[in-house]
Amino acid sequence: MTAEYRSGQVVQMRKPHPCGSSEWEIVKTGLFFQVRCRGCGRRAEMRRDAFEKSARRIVSDPQTPNAANMSKTAARPDTDVFSESDST
Numbered sequence: 001m002t003a004e005y006r007s008g009q010v011v012q013m014r015k016p017h018p019c020g021s022s023e024w025e026i027v028k029t030g031l032f033f034q035v036r037c038r039g040c041g042r043r044a045e046m047r048r049d050a051f052e053k054s055a056r057r058i059v060s061d062p063q064t065p066n067a068a069n070m071s072k073t074a075a076r077p078d079t080d081v082f083s084e085s086d087s088t
């Protein structure tokens, strides 16, 4: 499986976590991957090759072109009130 992993992706692992969930969210990529269990929120760190071996498939990818890519309105602050200095 030669997928490109990115943080934010949810990956299903071959072996479920003791909590029952087998979905992990990638927190950080690199030589070591930091992942967080979707079931219990526990964080784990594993080597990239170990991760790739135990990863089964990508469940959700926040950066897939056909997923929520549209209507991604940039975080525009609605409050552009300038703090009027009342120090007159």
Ligand SMILES: [Zn+2]
Residues within 6 Å of the ligand: 017, 018, 019, 020, 021, 037, 038, 039, 040, 041, 042
């Ligand atoms: Zn868990």
